Amino acid sequence: MEAAANPLIPNTAELVVGVIAFSLLFIVLRSRVVPMFEKAFTARTEAIEGGIAKAEHAQREAEAALKAYTAQLNDARSEAQSIREEARVQGAAIIEDLRGKAQEEASRITAAAHASIEAERQQAVASLRHEVGALATELASKIVGEALDDQVRQSGIVDRFLTDLEKSSK
Amino acid sequence: MQITGHLASSAGFVPPSTSDFNLPPIFGHSAYLTKPIALVFFSVILISAFFILASRKSAVVPSKLQYAGESIYSFVRKDLGEEIIGSGFLAYVPFLFTLFTFVLVNNVFGIIPFMQFPAMSHVSFPYVLAGFSYFIFHAIGVKRQGLIPYLKGIAFLPGVPKFAYILLTPIEIATYFLIRPVTLALRLFANMFAGHLLLLVFIGGGNYMLHDSHLLMKFLSPFSFSFGIIMTFFEFMVQCLQAYIITLLSALFIAGALAEEH
Numbered sequence: 353m354e355a356a357a358n359p360l361i362p363n364t365a366e367l368v369v370g371v372i373a374f375s376l377l378f379i380v381l382r383s384r385v386v387p388m389f390e391k392a393f394t395a396r397t398e399a400i401e402g403g404i405a406k407a408e409h410a411q412r413e414a415e416a417a418l419k420a421y422t423a424q425l426n427d428a429r430s431e432a433q434s435i436r437e438e439a440r441v442q443g444a445a446i447i448e449d450l451r452g453k454a455q456e457e458a459s460r461i462t463a464a465a466h467a468s469i470e471a472e473r474q475q476a477v478a479s480l481r482h483e484v485g486a487l488a489t490e491l492a493s494k495i496v497g498e499a500l501d502d503q504v505r506q507s508g509i510v511d512r513f514l515t516d517l518e519k520s521s522k
Numbered sequence: 523m524q525i526t527g528h529l530a531s532s533a534g535f536v537p538p539s540t541s542d543f544n545l546p547p548i549f550g551h552s553a554y555l556t557k558p559i560a561l562v563f564f565s566v567i568l569i570s571a572f573f574i575l576a577s578r579k580s581a582v583v584p585s586k587l588q589y590a591g592e593s594i595y596s597f598v599r600k601d602l603g604e605e606i607i608g609s610g611f612l613a614y615v616p617f618l619f620t621l622f623t624f625v626l627v628n629n630v631f632g633i634i635p636f637m638q639f640p641a642m643s644h645v646s647f648p649y650v651l652a653g654f655s656y657f658i659f660h661a662i663g664v665k666r667q668g669l670i671p672y673l674k675g676i677a678f679l680p681g682v683p684k685f686a687y688i689l690l691t692p693i694e695i696a697t698y699f700l701i702r703p704v705t706l707a708l709r710l711f712a713n714m715f716a717g718h719l720l721l722l723v724f725i726g727g728g729n730y731m732l733h734d735s736h737l738l739m740k741f742l743s744p745f746s747f748s749f750g751i752i753m754t755f756f757e758f759m760v761q762c763l764q765a766y767i768i769t770l771l772s773a774l775f776i777a778g779a780l781a782e783e784h
Contacts, residue, residue: 386619388578
């Protein structure tokens, strides 16, 4: 009883029981409880991570689809742009073509006009030449028919001739 | 003071003493059939049953029971294992978990009606627990570094001037081989012992005063009882805290042995 009175002196029975009880509890918790809790934790982590992965996958897919649509839209837009450009070029070409044709037509008409003017002039010259010959002949016969000694008279004849000429040409 | 002295001498109030912790065997004369031993075994059955039931399904979405069990387990696992030991902590979680639950339940038995005895106020049990902790952290150190380098690392701290070894070597050796296990055991033992003694004083005193013939003593008795109740709540806090502390210190020793470069 002397030893038992000192609370710091261990009791053999309790030491033995302590070792057995603690070891027993350790074995039970280690083999039956800890693995099950760890399993639950792992499963939970996987479930959460799986969900996150799934969401990430969906997000990636959505992004890819958006990218594809954007690309298509851009393609369509650039195609429309090129079509417009082509149309503009074609239009310009048509206008140019028409202008060229009009120009050609105009120059053709001008040339024709020139040609007819030239012909008329040739005709006029020819007829003039013919008329001048006749007139000269007439004048010469008149001159020959009248006296040429007077300078004034002579100039009067010329005047008359010219007037006649003007009158006849009108 | 005079009244107390007078009463103590005449009616014979016996203050609680260390002999109050020496409970007689429940029956017979066997040293193995005592209340603390029965309580310790009961605690093992209780803890095992609770956690086996709680962890049985290991469901992703836990039931209330599983959640309760998991909360305690993950407290030890995270706050005492992961955050203190760091990498490779998982191997030591079963030990820490056993230590924490074993001490907690046996401590709390100290205030549960009809049990009302903390087994850890019998120094043998804390000695056993500190012994396990002591064995484990030294075993880890030896396994990690080999016996000679481990002992050398303890005795001769690297990076210390040679003459300092005169002072440091005995301190370090005493710390690792004597102070750590002894304080680990005695801290737990002393807290439980003192706490139980305190409750005995207030409740025993209240009881004594209630049965005293003096009217003033009867009148004062409820104060002693109510203080006993207040101290019971306080004890509950100390019991939880001590379970936490012994586990925390064991985790720190393990972490030290694992990480030891000195």
